[in-house]
Amino acid sequence: MQKTVLVVEDEYLIAMDLQLLLEARGWRVIGPVGTVQEALQLLEGELPTVALLDVNLGTELVTPVAEALKASGVPFAVASAYDQPERYGGDVLAGAPNAGKPTNERRVLATLEQLTSFR
Amino acid sequence: MEDLYRLLRTGHVQAQGIVDTISDPLLVLDASLVVQSASRSFFETFNVDRYETIGQPIYELGNGQWDIPDLRRLLEEVIPKAAAIINYEVEHDFPGIGRRTMLVTARTLYHPDKGSHTMLLAFVDATDRRRRDVAKDMLFGELRHRMRNLLSVAQSMARQTTTEGRSAEEYRDDFLGRFAALVEAEDLAFTEQGEIGVQELFDRIFAPFAAGPEAIVIEPGPPVELSPRTIMSLSLVLHELATNAAKHGALSVPGGRIRVSWQVEDANRKLRLNWAEIDGPPVTAPLTAGYGTKLIQSAIAYTLQGRVEHEYAPGGFQAEIVIPLGTASALS
Numbered sequence: 001m002q003k004t005v006l007v008v009e010d011e012y013l014i015a016m017d018l019q020l021l022l023e024a025r026g027w028r029v030i031g032p033v034g035t036v037q038e039a040l041q042l043l044e045g046e047l048p049t050v051a052l053l054d055v056n057l058g059t060e061l062v063t064p065v066a067e068a069l070k071a072s073g074v075p076f077a078v079a080s081a082y083d084q085p086e087r088y089g090g091d092v093l094a095g096a097p098n099a100g101k102p103t104n105e106r107r108v109l110a111t112l113e114q115l116t117s118f119r
Numbered sequence: 120m121e122d123l124y125r126l127l128r129t130g131h132v133q134a135q136g137i138v139d140t141i142s143d144p145l146l147v148l149d150a151s152l153v154v155q156s157a158s159r160s161f162f163e164t165f166n167v168d169r170y171e172t173i174g175q176p177i178y179e180l181g182n183g184q185w186d187i188p189d190l191r192r193l194l195e196e197v198i199p200k201a202a203a204i205i206n207y208e209v210e211h212d213f214p215g216i217g218r219r220t221m222l223v224t225a226r227t228l229y230h231p232d233k234g235s236h237t238m239l240l241a242f243v244d245a246t247d248r249r250r251r252d253v254a255k256d257m258l259f260g261e262l263r264h265r266m267r268n269l270l271s272v273a274q275s276m277a278r279q280t281t282t283e284g285r286s287a288e289e290y291r292d293d294f295l296g297r298f299a300a301l302v303e304a305e306d307l308a309f310t311e312q313g314e315i316g317v318q319e320l321f322d323r324i325f326a327p328f329a330a331g332p333e334a335i336v337i338e339p340g341p342p343v344e345l346s347p348r349t350i351m352s353l354s355l356v357l358h359e360l361a362t363n364a365a366k367h368g369a370l371s372v373p374g375g376r377i378r379v380s381w382q383v384e385d386a387n388r389k390l391r392l393n394w395a396e397i398d399g400p401p402v403t404a405p406l407t408a409g410y411g412t413k414l415i416q417s418a419i420a421y422t423l424q425g426r427v428e429h430e431y432a433p434g435g436f437q438a439e440i441v442i443p444l445g446t447a448s449a450l451s
Contacts, residue, residue: 011268012352012421013275013414020278034421056264058348058422081267082260102271 002028005112006042006051008065009079010034010058014103018052018079021105027112034058039065043072050115051076052099052108055085066092075115079103144242150235152177152194164244166215187211190223198225198238206243219246269305272351273298281410293362300324300358301351308347316342317381317390324354325379328361328370335361335370338380343390349442352418359411360394360438368436369399375435383444390442396435404431 005027009015015032022029030048033039034057043065051069053062055078062078069076070092078085078093081101086094099111135156138145144161146154153176162169167181177194178186189209197204206222213219222243229236280294303323321337329335345353361370361377369375378395396402408416415438419427425442 010422011272011348012417013279013355014271015421016417017271017275017278035424081264081271083263084260087260101267102274 002026003050003116004028004030004046004048006030006039006048006069006074007032008034008039008051008057008062009054010056011054014054014101017103018108021103021108022052022112025109036060036062036064040068043068047072047074050074050112052112053078053080053096055080055082055089055093061089063090063092066090066096077111077115079108141241144244146177146240146242148177148238148240150237152238154180155237161242164216164242165213181214184211184214193223193225194238198227202227208245219244220249221245269301273301276301279410296327296362297355297358299327300354304351304354307354308350316344317392320345320350320354321357321379324357325361328365330370333376335377335379338378340381341383343381343383343387343444345390345444349423349444352422353442356415356418356440359415363411364396364399364436367400367405368402369396372398372400375399384441388444390444392438392440392442394436394438394440396437399435401433402431402436 003026005022007015007018007022007029009018009032012034015034019029019032030042030046031039033042036057039062051065051074053065053076055062066076066089077097077099078089079099079101080089082088085096085098086092097111097114099108138147138156138158141158142160143158144164145158146161147156149155153174154172157169157172161167162172165181172180178191187209189207189211193204193207193209197207204223204225206224209221209223211219211221222245224241224243226239227236228239276297277294280290280297282290285293307320307323317340318337321335325335325337364370364375364377369377375396375398378397379393381390381392383389384391405412415429416427419425419440419442423442425440427438427440429436429438
């Protein structure tokens with residue numbers, strides 16, 4: 001079955017970048033979306049294999065999405081420009097691998113692969 | 120005898136003088152941890168009085184406020200094993216002055232004649248310094264975050280600027296045009312807020328495009344304070360609109376003009392921008408939307424949660440952009 005990844009990123013240019021990069025490597029992208037509300041709606045419809053989250057969504061934090069993923073047992077990584085995303089987004093992000101920003105293609109793919117292999 | 124007493128007295132006065140010149144709080148304790156002397160700044164810093172301090176065991180000072188586990192460990196376990204301790208950190212809630220981080224420096228002085236010893240304890244109140252350090256770390260964190268985000272956007276623009284059917288020069292110019300808009304946005308977004316507004320944003324982004332003063336007419340509008348992310352997305356959008364006008368629209372022919380205006384609506388919660396090209400060549404909708412057009416649509420709808428309507432009207436291309444102002448508010 002095709003692996004799916006939920007992408008939450010509020011900056012359109014970066015979201016597009018992630019989408020194109022992941023689709024080129026065989027992932028099916030759910031989203032991308034830039035708000036907590038849209039992300040939670042998508043999760044109601046379909047649970048992805050993994051998720052890739054920006055931490056600071058401009059006017060809100062991604063924290064409720066991370067909590068919903070955790071409750072559903074979906075592993076997630078962050079793609080954040082913060083060194084310690086949990087200092088901003090709360091404890092639910094502690095321990096989540098950070099694929100970093102700006103996007104390094106190899107690092108993003110390796111991070112997501114690592115998440116799927118833990119399942 | 121008389122002379123010796125005088126000498127000792129003088130010595131004591133001198134010693135007290137030395138103790139008082141030290142700007143940090145200082146305690147002199149005897150071997151049984153009773154306060155022999157204290158500097159003036161000790162009394163000032165801890166808001167205590169000389170008489171309730173001198174001659175008291177340290178743990179009993181000020182109703183036991185110095186009976187601190189960390190300090191006990193220092194005095195009873197660490198100091199006896201070392202000649203000097205530098206900046207031992209003690210954090211404690213002092214009833215008179217609140218929660219403080221103190222750095223304690225201690226030194227034991229042995230008296231060769233009496234075989235006893237005296238302990239010097241100097242305190243540096245590092246509370247404010249710690250707070251400043253934390254604030255500085257936060258600021259550096261924010262700066263790095265901003266820088267990386269900016270690099271991310273630049274990286275995405277470089278990757279998404281069309282390469283198909285373009286020469287390297289064309290690609291470079293397209294990319295650098297977008298990059299310049301990003302640079303302007305960054306510059307504007309973090310100048311003193313309140314001073315900048317839509318007018319200045321327009322002026323800066325349109326500067327490379329306006330061949331003459333009549334080419335792009337900006338109608339004065341109300342002052343609006345824009346958030347950094349709104350400024351960034353809007354700058355990129357305005358750059359794409361102007362680029363399209365220069366390539367295919369009103370700015371591609373002499374005499375063509377663009378009229379731009381803005382209003383705030385819904386009790387300052389929405390910003391409406393109007394873009395109207397006039398006296399340009401006849402326009403028709405392109406068969407497929409280029410990257411620039413997609414960028415306009417998505418930066419507004421996706422990033423700013425607003426909407427764009429555009430029309431390839433016979434008289435010239437027109438667009439209307441409405442974005443919520445969100446956290447940034449109109450200036451009253």
